[in-house]
Amino acid sequence: MIADLTLPVGDGTARDACDAARHRMRTVTTSSPDQARPWTAYGWTIPEHATVDQDGWRIPWQHEYEMWLRGHATPADATTAAEALVRADLTRALAGIDHHLVTVTATVESLGIDLHLHPDSD
DSSP: OEEEEEEEEESSOHHHHHHHHHHHGGGGOBSSOOSSOOEEEEEEOOGGGOEEETTEEEEEEEEEEEEOOOSOSSHHHHHHHHHHHHHHHHHHHTTTSOOEEEEEEOOOOOOOOOSOOOTTTO
């Protein structure tokens, strides 16, 4: 799942703006799934894509989620669930920030058996 968004990040150089975007997006970056966020997520930007408007820099940010979803009858059902989770995560993390969510793109990589069964939660 990939989310493309634009963030307002203030003044300074394009590199400063990218650093500010990375700092702002730390709340939605995780390398270890847990009960609250059963996914990994990370993002990036390129300083050359930064633009300036009347309020300072705006940075395009691409955020990628990797999710393992269970209990969906079809890939379309899994895609819909994944998109809803991503939108909710970004909305919560960016509340009060004038961001623009451009696209959320989901790709179902494969269907199969989860080889990592957890007796307490599976």
